[in-house]
Amino acid sequence: MLREGGGLRGAWAGFKIRTDDNRRRNLAARVDAASDTEVDAAHLTDYGYAGPGGGRMSVIGRPVEYRATTAQVAGLWPWSVGAGAPLIGTPLGSHLHTGAPVCFDPMNWFTRGSFITAPSLFVLGLNGFGKSSLVRRIVLGGIAQGITPLILADVKPDYRKVVELVGGQVIDVGYGHGKLNPLAGGVMGEMIPRMPNAEMQLQLAQELRARQVTLIAGLVELVRGSRVADYEETLISTALRVLYGPGGFTPDRPPIMQDLLDAIVAGGDDLLLDAGADDDAEYQEAIKGLRRSLRALTQGPFGAVFNGHTTMPIDLDATAVCVDVSHIPKGDKKLKAAVMLACWADGFASVEAAHALADAKLGQQRYFQVVMDELWQVLGLGDFMVDRVDELTRLQRGIAAALIMISHTVKDLQSLGSDAAIAKAVGFLERSRAKIFGALPAEEIQRLDSTVPFTAAEAEMVTGWSAPQALTGEASKPGRHRPSAPGTGKFLLKIGEDRRPGIPFHMEFTQTERDSGIHDTNTRFSEFDSPNGSAA
Helix, strand or coil, X not given: CCCCCCHHHHHHHHHHHHHHHHHHHHHHHHHHHHHHHCCXXXXXXXXXXXXXXXXXXXXXXXXXXXXXXCXXXXXXXXXXXXXXXXXXXXXXXXXXXXXXXXXXXXXXXXXXXXXXXXXXXXXXXXXXXXXXXXHHHHHHHHHHCCCEEEEEEECCCCCHHHHHHCCCEEEECECCCECCCCCCCHHHHHHHHHCCCHHHHHHHHHHHHHHHHHHHHHHHHHHHCCCCCHHHHHHHHHHHHHHCCCCCCECCECCCHHHHHHHHHHCCHHHHHHHCCCCHHHHHHHCHHHHHHHHHHHCHHHHHHHCCCCCCCCCCCCCCEEEECCCCCCCCHHHHHHHHHHHHHHHHHHHHHHHHHHHCCCCCCCCEEEEECCCHHHHCXXXXXXXXXXXXXXXXXXXXXXXXXXXXXXXXXXXXXXXXXXHHHHHHHHHCCEEEECCCCHHHHHHHCCCCCCCHHHXXXXXXXXXXXXXXXXXXXXXXXXXXXXXXXEEEEEECCCCCCCEEEEECCCHHHHHHCCCCCCHHHHHHHCCCCCCC
């Protein structure tokens, strides 16, 4: 009607009608062409399909990314996209941002991945956020790969049940449970007669003697709370040489601490020279301090553990080894630290003995994981203990053993008495080529900045994990599973000393782990949470 009326309005109406007719004819032609060639009529653009049956989005969402090995997704390879976390080592959980699997253990990242220059790991995080569960997973991964875990001082215990379930060896040490002889030859003493020639036997015997002197000196320092004098350490070495002399003790029939004390008290020409004494009276005066310290190691609480033959020596043929020291009262810090030090020394000596057998072609090459949990308990006893632990931690470089050290915060390492001791303790963290951090307070990030720099996003993330959950909601009902803290099971894996981003991940338990109960560290509260339980 408007077109027939003429004028400006009629011309405009005619233009619109012609445009619409052209559009309809073009659309019909495209439909016919698509029908003839069996091609979808919708046209693909950067924002979706335009046309009949198509769909267009103004914003394109990020597609879900998956990661797997070439064997698992052989049909997709090589179009799989990596997620920045190598699939090498023990599966720990999923990446917090991408959901990709995160795999790690220090031995595999050192031997297969070459990502770190030494198989060492330091785990740092507040208690109750899953540090022990994480290390248990690494221990299980090592067992599956033929690596022998050595938990040489299980304080709580956190690893006993795991070792029992895999058929490993559990050694009880403590009041009424078992003794630990610092002078026992252990695995190294058993290997000496098996060496193929006298030279190798002498070399291994000297190594054993040096380790025993170091351990006894460390125990003496623990008892007296101060360093052992240089001549006192020489006295200990000479007394051991006398005890192992012709017609004396042997590695398979070792002396005990009382025998060492008796040998030092008895004296002799060599011992008088070591003490710088001119006669026996002057000698007895010079050894008075050492005699008191050794007397403390043979009597009382220390004597109940150390003055006797080892009840159960370490069996390196076992799948795993756990030394349970939880029988020692928690308040007896000195004795617990002394037992931990002795267990670590015995464990490292056993590892050395296994490698000596392999070098002599008498056994296969073995690989180990040494777990040093609750490190702060030993370091907190004094600066002199830092040197002893430092000697042990430096040994892992050439003995094919992955070393895993665990503590709560770096403040444990920086709260020692002298700057020199603090520098050595922080060196434990620096020498660990891989670090895993759980939930930490904000001030801890500042202390770590000079050693392990965090990005701003990482600092906010790690400190956020330690925040408590909101104080809302109802109380948990009896029998219902107690919810975990928001940051439980979340960790940040970092390597290197620069400010490169780490790998944040969330550890996930398998159903087998849940059913076994190996990660349940709140068994004392099971009755409280049960339907029939009650709380006063």
